[in-house]
Amino acid sequence: xxxxxxxxxxxLSFDVRAGxxxxxxxxxxxxKTTTIRALLxxxxxxxxxxxxxxxxxxxxxxxxxxxxxxxxxxxxxxSVIDVMVYFGRLKGLSRDQxxxxxxxxxxxxxxxxxxxxxxxxxxxxxxxxxxxxxxxxNAPSILILDEPTKGFDPVNRRLLMDxxxxxxxxxxxxxxVTHQMDEVERLCDRILLLKDGRAEAYGTVAEVQDAFGGRRxxxxxxxxLPDSAHYRVAVSERNYAELELPEGTDTxxxxxxxxxxxxxxxxxxxxxVSLEEIFLKVYGDEAVAA
Amino acid sequence: xxDGRAPGRHNLGTxxxxxxxxxxxxxxxxxxxxxxxxxxxxxxxxxxxxxxxTAQRVESQDSASVTFTYTDASGLIxxxxxxxxxxxxxxxxxxxxxxxxxxxxxxxxxxxxDPLSQPIDVQGQDLGLFDSSRYNAVAAAVFQASIEKKIGxxxxxxxxxxxxxxQLVTYADGAPTAGIxxxxxxxxxxxxxxxxxxxxxxxxxxxTLEEKENRVTEMILTTMNPTTLIVGKVLALVxxxxxxxxxxxxxxxxxxxxxxxxxxxxxPSAGVPMLGSFPINAGxxxxxxxxxxxxxxxxxxxxxxxxAVMPSAKEAGNTFGIVVMSMFIPLYAASLLVSDxxxxxxxxxxxxxxxxxxxxxxxxxxxxxxxxxxxxxxxILAVCGWAFLILGVRLFRTGSISYGSRVKIGRALGWRPGR
Numbered sequence: 001x002x003x004x005x006x007x008x009x010x011x012l013s014f015d016v017r018a019g020x021x022x023x024x025x026x027x028x029x030x031x032k033t034t035t036i037r038a039l040l041x042x043x044x045x046x047x048x049x050x051x052x053x054x055x056x057x058x059x060x061x062x063x064x065x066x067x068x069x070x071x072x073x074x075x076x077x078x079s080v081i082d083v084m085v086y087f088g089r090l091k092g093l094s095r096d097q098x099x100x101x102x103x104x105x106x107x108x109x110x111x112x113x114x115x116x117x118x119x120x121x122x123x124x125x126x127x128x129x130x131x132x133x134x135x136x137x138n139a140p141s142i143l144i145l146d147e148p149t150k151g152f153d154p155v156n157r158r159l160l161m162d163x164x165x166x167x168x169x170x171x172x173x174x175x176x177v178t179h180q181m182d183e184v185e186r187l188c189d190r191i192l193l194l195k196d197g198r199a200e201a202y203g204t205v206a207e208v209q210d211a212f213g214g215r216r217x218x219x220x221x222x223x224x225l226p227d228s229a230h231y232r233v234a235v236s237e238r239n240y241a242e243l244e245l246p247e248g249t250d251t252x253x254x255x256x257x258x259x260x261x262x263x264x265x266x267x268x269x270x271x272x273v274s275l276e277e278i279f280l281k282v283y284g285d286e287a288v289a290a
Numbered sequence: 291x292x293d294g295r296a297p298g299r300h301n302l303g304t305x306x307x308x309x310x311x312x313x314x315x316x317x318x319x320x321x322x323x324x325x326x327x328x329x330x331x332x333x334x335x336x337x338x339x340x341x342x343x344t345a346q347r348v349e350s351q352d353s354a355s356v357t358f359t360y361t362d363a364s365g366l367i368x369x370x371x372x373x374x375x376x377x378x379x380x381x382x383x384x385x386x387x388x389x390x391x392x393x394x395x396x397x398x399x400x401x402x403x404d405p406l407s408q409p410i411d412v413q414g415q416d417l418g419l420f421d422s423s424r425y426n427a428v429a430a431a432v433f434q435a436s437i438e439k440k441i442g443x444x445x446x447x448x449x450x451x452x453x454x455x456x457q458l459v460t461y462a463d464g465a466p467t468a469g470i471x472x473x474x475x476x477x478x479x480x481x482x483x484x485x486x487x488x489x490x491x492x493x494x495x496x497x498t499l500e501e502k503e504n505r506v507t508e509m510i511l512t513t514m515n516p517t518t519l520i521v522g523k524v525l526a527l528v529x530x531x532x533x534x535x536x537x538x539x540x541x542x543x544x545x546x547x548x549x550x551x552x553x554x555x556x557x558p559s560a561g562v563p564m565l566g567s568f569p570i571n572a573g574x575x576x577x578x579x580x581x582x583x584x585x586x587x588x589x590x591x592x593x594x595x596x597x598a599v600m601p602s603a604k605e606a607g608n609t610f611g612i613v614v615m616s617m618f619i620p621l622y623a624a625s626l627l628v629s630d631x632x633x634x635x636x637x638x639x640x641x642x643x644x645x646x647x648x649x650x651x652x653x654x655x656x657x658x659x660x661x662x663x664x665x666x667x668x669x670i671l672a673v674c675g676w677a678f679l680i681l682g683v684r685l686f687r688t689g690s691i692s693y694g695s696r697v698k699i700g701r702a703l704g705w706r707p708g709r
Contacts, residue, residue: 037691042507065512075500082308082312089300
């Protein structure tokens with residue numbers, strides 16, 4: 001995918017399995033939204049295509065796709081119910097079905113009294129809820145959410161994630177573009193880290209964590225940490241430290257080395273390196289610049 | 291869950307229905323649409339009222355008595371007629387004028403030696419803008435009555451002063467033509483075209499602008515084909531235009547039906563087909579309709595393409611102004627288009643896409659458009675309309691997610707948009 005001479009996405013290929021939740025991660029400007037737009041045919045890619053169950057994706061053929069773009073917007077001068085019914089009709093529902101579904105959804109998200117209200121009279125959060133409703137109408141088999149929680153307060157974020165969970169439970173395949181690493185760790189089965197239009201990492205969350213630094217040991221201690229070939233000090237404070245343990249390093253060996261050096265341990269734990277730490281490691285300076 | 295129709299057709303119908311309904315269910319639409327016939331009714335009413343008042347005034351002026359002095363260098367004024375109208379002959383014109391100026395005489399009239407080349411000079415006390423004209427009426431009435439008396443036959447006198455009406459019948463291909471009244475029926479398409487573009491122009495621009503301004507493009511493009519969206523919107527616009535045309539046209543037809551006799555149209559010849567009060571030529575009407583239709587589609591395509599490039603309605607409005615100007619340029623050359631319809635300038639205007647609609651419609655209405663010229667003009671309008679529409683769809687598809695910025699046409703088309 002290129003804009004003029006500028007190559008934005010290069011040699012990128014990945015599979016999303018039916019029924020899984022897939023996370024597309026990357027810093028600002030790494031090409032996430034462009035990738036989604038190219039996949040959906042909003043941008044015409046230089047090469048490549050999106051295959052859904054082996055067949056080329058074509059929105060005009062009535063594919064059951066729900067897409068929540070990063071740039072949100074609906075027909076602001078129309079009423080909530082008119083817009084929802086319109087999109088419901090475009091997604092293949094009859095007028096009555098679209099109307100009934102929309103009213104049920106509005107009740108679910110607390111907007112039942114706003115059905116006849118013009119969209120531009122709603123708050124930003126309320127408009128987002130309507131847009132989410134439009135996105136998940138007609139039980140999409142593929143749900144693509146670009147920064148879904150952007151602009152939501154914690155309560156509505158919870159509501160949104162519940163709605164997404166329901167879709168997933170009903171068999172939808174979810175592709176999520178997000179910066180919220182806690183959500184990725186909690187929701188995603190597999191992830192792809194995009195950097196400069198290329199796949200930096202791709203696999204299950206655990207596989208990616210393993211590929212970036214294995215595990216991390218967190219210590220509460222007193223004394224001086226010795227230099228060692230068995231770990232790298234990632235965080236060092238007066239009585240607290242985080243040590244990166246390369247894959248295959250034995251925790252017992254590290255502990256013995258610390259005790260032998262006179263370090264007095266008060267508490268310790270080990271865990272896989274978090275996605276946020278991986279994100280910082282991969283994008284670090286680039287993310288700050290962006 | 292679907293209604294069983296193919297997605298493309300289903301979506302086209304859904305777009306047309308949505309766009310049509312949301313426009314015609316808005317009070318603003320009816321307010322604007324009804325304001326036109328309402329304005330026509332008000333103007334016609336005022337004209338009728340004004341005509342009645344004027345007639346009453348003339349009548350009252352005729353019956354109002356005026357006293358005046360007069361001199362008669364022509365020798366045509368009958369003293370008895372002048373006396374009956376309130377006139378007194380004087381020999382000193384200068385003194386009589388001074389008396390009027392001093393306010394001691396109401397009016398003085400000098401009939402010149404040669405009324406054919408010299409005006410009748412009238413001086414009078416000011417009675418206001420309208421009532422002062424009674425002096426002219428008296429001066430003319432005395433002169434006319436004196437002439438009638440001199441001729442001796444009132445009919446001959448009237449014929450000498452007012453030439454009889456002339457009814458012209460012309461033939462083309464062995465059939466009587468409609469004459470000047472025949473311009474009106476095909477001319478309706480020219481009026482319709484102006485009304486359609488001026489009233490629907492902003493909506494034409496919005497065909498592609500609205501999705502961009504509302505940032506709903508991505509939702510739309512992943513739901514349906516952009517061609518379906520734009521064609522659906524254009525067809526909805528045609529439907530809205532028809533409704534608007536009926537809202538304006540029906541009252542206008544009624545008004546014209548009621549007042550056609552007062553329009554002073556010549557009686558058409560026997561054998562000339564009629565449209566209500568107006569004679570029509572089937573060929574001109576058919577060409578007029580096609581020119582109107584293709585012109586409407588060409589301008590729609592152009593405005594759709596402009597809307598696809600511009601970031602906002604405000605910026606698009608400036609460009610729309612230029613397009614509207616192109617519609618009015620042929621009017622400046624209207625006399626040339628009518629008097630020399632087959633000249634080079636007329637043909638350039640007729641075949642240049644932006645000026646073709648008005649030029650061709652005007653020439654068709656006045657009978658100055660050959661059939662082959664109509665065909666060329668129609669072909670140009672059709673090709674341009676189609677090209678603009680295709681361009682608009684492509685620009686919309688690739689450029690409408692450039693929210694808030696103007697689309698660079700070359701770059702947008704360089705992205706090789708598909709579908």
